[in-house]
Amino acid sequence: MRILITGATHGMGKGVxxxxxxxxxxxxxxxxxxxxxxxxxxxxxxxxxxxxxVSVVRCDLARMQEVRVAIAELRKLPGLDAIFVNAxxxxxxxxxxTEDGFDAHFQVNYLSQFMLTLNLLDRLEASSHGGRVLFNAxxxxxxxxxxxxxxxxxxxxLAIGQAMVAKRMLATHLHTxxxxxxEPRVSCYSFEISKTVWSxxxxxxxxxxxxxxxxMRALGQFISIDECGAIMAPLFLExxxxxxxxxxxxxxxxRGKLYDREKHPGVLDSATREQLxxxxxxxxxxxxxxxxxxxxxxx
Ligand SMILES: NC(=O)c1ccc[n+]([C@@H]2O[C@H](COP(=O)([O-])OP(=O)(O)OC[C@H]3O[C@@H](n4cnc5c(N)ncnc54)[C@H](OP(=O)(O)O)[C@@H]3O)[C@@H](O)[C@H]2O)c1
Numbered sequence: 001m002r003i004l005i006t007g008a009t010h011g012m013g014k015g016v017x018x019x020x021x022x023x024x025x026x027x028x029x030x031x032x033x034x035x036x037x038x039x040x041x042x043x044x045x046x047x048x049x050x051x052x053x054v055s056v057v058r059c060d061l062a063r064m065q066e067v068r069v070a071i072a073e074l075r076k077l078p079g080l081d082a083i084f085v086n087a088x089x090x091x092x093x094x095x096x097x098t099e100d101g102f103d104a105h106f107q108v109n110y111l112s113q114f115m116l117t118l119n120l121l122d123r124l125e126a127s128s129h130g131g132r133v134l135f136n137a138x139x140x141x142x143x144x145x146x147x148x149x150x151x152x153x154x155x156x157x158l159a160i161g162q163a164m165v166a167k168r169m170l171a172t173h174l175h176t177x178x179x180x181x182x183e184p185r186v187s188c189y190s191f192e193i194s195k196t197v198w199s200x201x202x203x204x205x206x207x208x209x210x211x212x213x214x215x216m217r218a219l220g221q222f223i224s225i226d227e228c229g230a231i232m233a234p235l236f237l238e239x240x241x242x243x244x245x246x247x248x249x250x251x252x253x254x255r256g257k258l259y260d261r262e263k264h265p266g267v268l269d270s271a272t273r274e275q276l277x278x279x280x281x282x283x284x285x286x287x288x289x290x291x292x293x294x295x296x297x298x299x
Contacts, residue, residue, distance in 0.1 A: 001025065001026050001027070001081045001082070001129050001236075001237070002026075002027040002028075002029060002077065002078075002079055002080050002081050002082075003020060003026060003027070003028055003029065003081060003082040003083075003084065003236055004029045004031060004074065004080060004082070004083045004084070004120070005017050005028065005029070005030055005031065005083075005084045005086060006031045006032075006061070006083070006084065006085060006086050006087035006113060006116070007031070007032065007086045007087025007088060008028075008030035008031065008032055008038075008041060008086075009030070009032040009033075009034060009037035009038060009040075009041050010037070010199060010200035011197065011199030011200050011201065011225055012086055012136060012193070012197050012199060012225060012228050012229075012232070013084065013086040013087065013136075014041060014225055014229075015197070015224070015225030015226055015227075015228040015229030015232075016084060016086070016228070016229045016232050016233050016236070017030060017041065017045055017229070018044075018045065018225070018226060018229050019226070019229030019230055019232070019233035020052065020229075020233045020236060020237075021045040021048040021052050021054075022048055023052065023237065024052065026052045026053075027052065027053040027054075027055070028045060028052050028053070028054045028055075029054075029055050029056070029057060029074070029077065029080075030042060030045075030054065030055070030056045030057070031056075031057045031058075031059055031070065031087065032056070032057075032058065032059070032087075033058065033059065033060040033061065033062075034058075035058050038056040038058060039056070041056075042054045042055075042056050057070050057073050057074060058070075061087055061107065061108040061112040061113065061116075062098045062099075062100075062104055062107055062108050062112070063098070063099065063100065064100045064107075064112065064115070064284070064286070067112045067115050067116055068115075068286070068288075070116065071115070071116060071119040071120070071288070074116075074120060074123075075119070075120070075123065077123070079123060079126060079127065080120055080123040080124055080127065080131070081124065081127040081129045081130075081131060081132070082124070082127075082129075082131070082132045082133070082134065082236050083116075083117060083120060083124070083132075083133045083134070084134050084136065084236070085113045085116075085117060085133060085134065085135045085136060085137075085167065086136040087108065087109070087113065088105075088108060088109040088136070088160070088163065089104055089105050089108050089109060089159075089160075090156070090160060090199075090201040090204065091156055091201055091204050091205045091209075092104070092105070092156045092159070093156075093206075095150065095154040095159075097149070101149075102149055102283070103148070103149040103150045103151075103154070103159060103162075104159075105150075105156070105159035105160055105162065105163050106148060106149060106150070106159070106162060106163055106166070108163075109160065109163030109164075109167070110162075110163040110166040110167055110170075110280075111166075111280060111283060111284065113167070114166075114170055114280050114284065114289075115284050115286060115289050117133055117170070117174075118289050118292040118293060119288055119289060119292050121174075121186055121292060121296070122292070122295070124186045125184040125185075125186055126184070127186075129239075129240065130185075130187065130239065130240025130241075130243055130244065131184075131185075131186040131187070132186065132187045132188070132236070132238075132243045133171070133174070133186060133187070133188045133189075134189065134190075134191055134232075134235060134236065135167045135168065135170070135171045135188070135189065135190040135191070136167075136190075136191060136193075137164045137167040137168045137171070137190040137191070137192070137250065138164060138192035138193065138261075139168075139192050139250055139252075139261040139262065139263065139264070140161050140164060141160065141161025141162055141163070141164040141165040141264075142158075142161055142162065142165060142264070142266075143162055143165050143166065143266055143276070144158070144162060148162070148279070150162070165264055165266060165267060166276060166280075167190065168190045168250055168262065168264065168267045169266060169267050169272070169273045169276050169277075170188075170273075170276075170277070170280075171188045171189055171190045171248070171250075172188075172190075172248050172249075172262075172267055172268075172273060173270075173273040173274065173276075173277050174186070174188040174296075175187075175188045175189070175247045175248030176248065176270060176273075177296045177297060178247075178296075179248075181296060185244065185247075187240075187243035187244050187246065187247040188247055188248065189243075189246040189247050189248060189249050189250070189251060190249070190250040190251070190262075191232065191235065191250075191251060191252065192250060192251070192252040192261050193223075193228055193231065193232070193252070194252050194253065194254050195221065195222065195223045196216075196221060196222050196223070197222065197223055197224070197225060197227075197228045198213075198217060198222040198223065198224055198225065199225060231253060246258075249262065250262040250267070277293070281293055
């Protein structure tokens with residue numbers, strides 16, 4: 001089974017990669033923006049006794065051109081069974097616009113991974129294990145329809161939340177498209193980790209926030225990236241039916257029990273999801289991505 005993990009060089013993505021590394025028959029493909037961190041992470045994962053096969057794809061998700069190159073590279077793989085749509089910017093001190101002209105959170109956390117996912121769906125459809133896309137997208141946030149690039153008002157929480165809602169809309173929209181289309185299907189769902197993860201974000205936030213987080217950690221409010229990996233890695237190894245049951249949903253696991261978490265009206269409404277789908281395609285302005293979308297919508 002070949003699993004692509006975006007943002008595998010730190011945090012939740014690295015935790016999941018480490019947990020999956022103890023499974024001998026897996027092949028992990030790590031996507032990250034830093035050549036050096038990718039090399040270090042791949043080396044670390046290869047140290048595992050079972051020794052998974054690990055390859056890396058360097059891609060800065062803040063650059064659409066790099067996403068196109070990464071897609072071409074990933075499409076050369078003999079096959080793909082799963083994607084963990086995880087990479088993301090968290091804390092930021094100020095509003096950043098990418099060279100493509102997008103809000104950085106919107107592009108890195110959502111739009112680039114919209115493009116990446118759409119262009120790999122045909123590979124996932126061919127998976128003999130049942131293709132799956134797992135979106136790391138907790139139950140919060142909202143969309144600013146009249147200011148998607150957050151030019152009028154910005155704070156990092158608003159920016160993260162907008163990307164989270166967009167990712168959940170994408171997961172559910174893909175699910176409904178596959179339902180309408182029939183086989184072959186790819187299971188697409190969002191997952192919310194039930195506790196905050198002590199990730200690299202803690203090294204990036206201001207000192208006052210870190211102090212507060214340290215107190216919260218002492219009170220048991222955080223889990224480590226390895227605890228996160230232990231919770232999430234089994235999701236990638238589920239059989240086709242187990243994945244299909246979660247498709248289209250936002251789920252979380254508490255004490256081994258699965259709960260549904262989606263309440264956002266925009267995610268639950270098919271017309272709103274379709275609106276974001278169309279806006280996203282227009283923003284990508286990429287022929288291959290438009291073709292990938294058309295393939296899904298025409299039977
Ligand atoms: N921490 C939590 O409790 C929590 C809970 C729910 C959801 N999330 C979400 O989970 C995702 C991962 O967060 P985390 O807490 O694990 O953060 P993290 O430790 O900062 O990891 C973020 C990962 O995304 C990568 N990344 C960032 N910008 C990128 C870019 N332009 N191109 C390619 N990769 C990029 C980072 O690469 P580098 O290694 O190069 O920095 C890193 O591997 C985020 O979307 C976050 O919002 C986090």
